Amino acid sequence: MSRSAEAAFLLGASSLASFGVAMANLAGGGGIDAQVALTFLVFLIAFGSLHLALRQWAPRANLFLLPLVAVLTAVGLTMVYRLDPGRAGLQRWWLLIAAGLAVGILFAVRSTGLEPLRRYRYLLLLGALVLLLLPLLPTDWSIPLRGKTVNGSRLWIEFVAGPIGIQFQPGEIAKLLLVVFLASYLAERHAVLASGTRTIGRLRLVEPRQLVPILVAWTASFGVLIYQRDLGASLLLFAVFLTLLYMSTGRAAYLLIGTGMFTVGAFVAWQAFSHVERRVIAWLRPFSDFDGAGYQIAQGLFAMGSGSLAGSGVGLGRPELIPFAQTDFLFAAIGEELGLAGAVVVLCAYALLAAVGFGIAIRSRDMFRKLLAAGLTFVLGLQTFLIIGGVVRILPLTGITLPFMSYGGSSLVSNMVLIAVLARLSHEEPA
Amino acid sequence: MPALILTLLKLIFVALLFLFVWQISRAITGHLGIGVNRVPTRRSKELVLIRGDDVSGERFKVEDVLVLGRSPQADIVINDPYASEFHMRFVSGDEGLVLHDLGSTNGTYVNGRRVTAPQVLVKGDAVQVGKTVLEVR
Numbered sequence: 136m137s138r139s140a141e142a143a144f145l146l147g148a149s150s151l152a153s154f155g156v157a158m159a160n161l162a163g164g165g166g167i168d169a170q171v172a173l174t175f176l177v178f179l180i181a182f183g184s185l186h187l188a189l190r191q192w193a194p195r196a197n198l199f200l201l202p203l204v205a206v207l208t209a210v211g212l213t214m215v216y217r218l219d220p221g222r223a224g225l226q227r228w229w230l231l232i233a234a235g236l237a238v239g240i241l242f243a244v245r246s247t248g249l250e251p252l253r254r255y256r257y258l259l260l261l262g263a264l265v266l267l268l269l270p271l272l273p274t275d276w277s278i279p280l281r282g283k284t285v286n287g288s289r290l291w292i293e294f295v296a297g298p299i300g301i302q303f304q305p306g307e308i309a310k311l312l313l314v315v316f317l318a319s320y321l322a323e324r325h326a327v328l329a330s331g332t333r334t335i336g337r338l339r340l341v342e343p344r345q346l347v348p349i350l351v352a353w354t355a356s357f358g359v360l361i362y363q364r365d366l367g368a369s370l371l372l373f374a375v376f377l378t379l380l381y382m383s384t385g386r387a388a389y390l391l392i393g394t395g396m397f398t399v400g401a402f403v404a405w406q407a408f409s410h411v412e413r414r415v416i417a418w419l420r421p422f423s424d425f426d427g428a429g430y431q432i433a434q435g436l437f438a439m440g441s442g443s444l445a446g447s448g449v450g451l452g453r454p455e456l457i458p459f460a461q462t463d464f465l466f467a468a469i470g471e472e473l474g475l476a477g478a479v480v481v482l483c484a485y486a487l488l489a490a491v492g493f494g495i496a497i498r499s500r501d502m503f504r505k506l507l508a509a510g511l512t513f514v515l516g517l518q519t520f521l522i523i524g525g526v527v528r529i530l531p532l533t534g535i536t537l538p539f540m541s542y543g544g545s546s547l548v549s550n551m552v553l554i555a556v557l558a559r560l561s562h563e564e565p566a
Numbered sequence: 567m568p569a570l571i572l573t574l575l576k577l578i579f580v581a582l583l584f585l586f587v588w589q590i591s592r593a594i595t596g597h598l599g600i601g602v603n604r605v606p607t608r609r610s611k612e613l614v615l616i617r618g619d620d621v622s623g624e625r626f627k628v629e630d631v632l633v634l635g636r637s638p639q640a641d642i643v644i645n646d647p648y649a650s651e652f653h654m655r656f657v658s659g660d661e662g663l664v665l666h667d668l669g670s671t672n673g674t675y676v677n678g679r680r681v682t683a684p685q686v687l688v689k690g691d692a693v694q695v696g697k698t699v700l701e702v703r
Contacts, residue, residue: 136593147586151579158575199594206586385623448576475578480583487591 141198144342151179153212155449162450177227183245183278188238192245193562197495200558203488204539210481211540214468218452218461229544233551240555248563253503255441263312266305269384304545306368311549315516318506323509324385352376353396367521367533368416373397374517418531431458434527439470446474461542463534466526482541489516495561508560511553611658612703624644633681648672648696673698
């Protein structure tokens with residue numbers, strides 16, 4: 136496959152997006168209007184500029200990243216438009232902003248490569264912490280940058296410039312910075328962390344001092360769970376750390392210990408905190424409290440069930456009955472209106488994206504780049520798994536967006552930046 | 567809009583999605599290295615570091631000659647007190663992969679036996695220097 140084939144795929148995905156919007160219009164009794172053309176145009180500008188940026192500044196970058204992202208975004212925008220045309224309009228703006236930022240990153244690292252990310256790791260860690268704390272800014276002060284509470288979570292900042300107010304979740308970007316930090320830190324320290332000498336039979340044990348970082352990560356992730364009440368972020372943080380530790384040292388003992396610690400922590404959290412307990416009950420018995428805690432999950436199940444094999448058709452189901460269908464429960468809306476067929480094709484696209492990412496990690500030339508590629512791919516894959524798993528009820532529900540598909544600017548921006556870094560990593564592979 | 571047309575459009579939409587992802591998945595196999603090694607290579611040319619102070623699992627491809635030792639100038643630098651500066655040499659030639667001990671102080675062991683003359687390696691052989699073990703893949 137060549138770069139030109141990539142361009143053809145991107146054109147195809149743009150057409151699919153406008154096709155989807157047109158279908159939603161037709162189902163609602165409307166016709167082919169400006170929205171259809173606008174969607175096509177926005178996709179073309181966003182992905183076209185990314186494509187040109189790759190040609191210009193990272194010509195050896197992987198060819199499959201952008202097409203897969205584009206097709207996921209196309210299906211996502213179709214469903215968001217169908218659920219809430221106004222928000223789809225905003226989402227198109229976010230797509231342009233996200234693509235612009237990704238292009239900016241490719242431009243910024245065009246000659247330095249990703250080396251600065253390794254060198255300034257503590258600065259990046261500090262940046263991540265500042266971003267995580269930003270939402271705690273006062274909500275009512277006069278500076279145009281304020282904290283904001285949305286749906287009971289203090290995870291937002293609001294930037295006000297005249298009549299325009301932009302809301303953003305800085306934690307999404309902090310997540311990426313944390314992965315960069317961990318990759319850089321472990322690339323240097325993995326030898327020490329893997330050098331335990333005690334053995335019992337065939338099992339190589341870990342020295343007690345090597346457990347310190349894992350304890351820190353465990354404490355931090357449960358801190359997030361308890362004080363921010365953010366189950367998803369907590370799980371993501373711990374899992375990413377554990378996986379990178381395992382990937383860099385090749386020690387299964389870390390996975391075993393980490394999983395054990397997680398199980399204990401999860402059990403204690405379930406017993407001790409009512410908000411965790413509610414989630415677990417809604418997961419195990421959504422119909423026992425249908426009008427309360429189980430309502431969202433139960434509606435999602437009904438939606439996917441009524442979608443059956445081929446779905447009701449875009450605009451012909453009732454996915455608006457599911458609370459937060461355009462963000463957390465977008466996958467249920469896809470299951471209802473595009474059926475199992477549509478849901479499966481979306482899953483395939485995510486699986487291929489993960490495969491591409493791990494392929495990049497395997498072929499990267501040094502430990503830092505390997506860990507960075509694998510860590511970023513893992514973050515993307517785990518988010519997808521957590522939220523889809525929550526919607527189809529194989530996991531307790533965690534409030535995480537579906538990458539590239541859910542409505543939400545912060546998530547789209549951070550995931551697009553992630554793709555730009557992956558693309559750059561694949562460009563830096565040894566030939 | 568008649569329901570039939572909408573159903574048709576929906577099916578076309580999903581079919582196009584499948585086509586899109588299918589085309590990509592076909593092209594991707596090359597990227598992942600699936601199908602590249604279909605032709606069985608008769609000779610092993612690759613070494614994998616199984617155990618050592620540094621990176622475990624690191625792979626080395628012997629294209630021509632690789633020298634292993636403690637010296638920073640060696641191709642495979644190992645941080646093992648039992649290894650000599652230039653400990654041994656791997657040569658990939660007509661006979662396959664051949665191991666030469668370069669007169670090392672503490673010797674080289676293949677599958678537990680000390681190497682006394684140049685030795686042809688086959689897949690699965692374990693080459694040991696001090697605490698460091700490499701496997702022929």
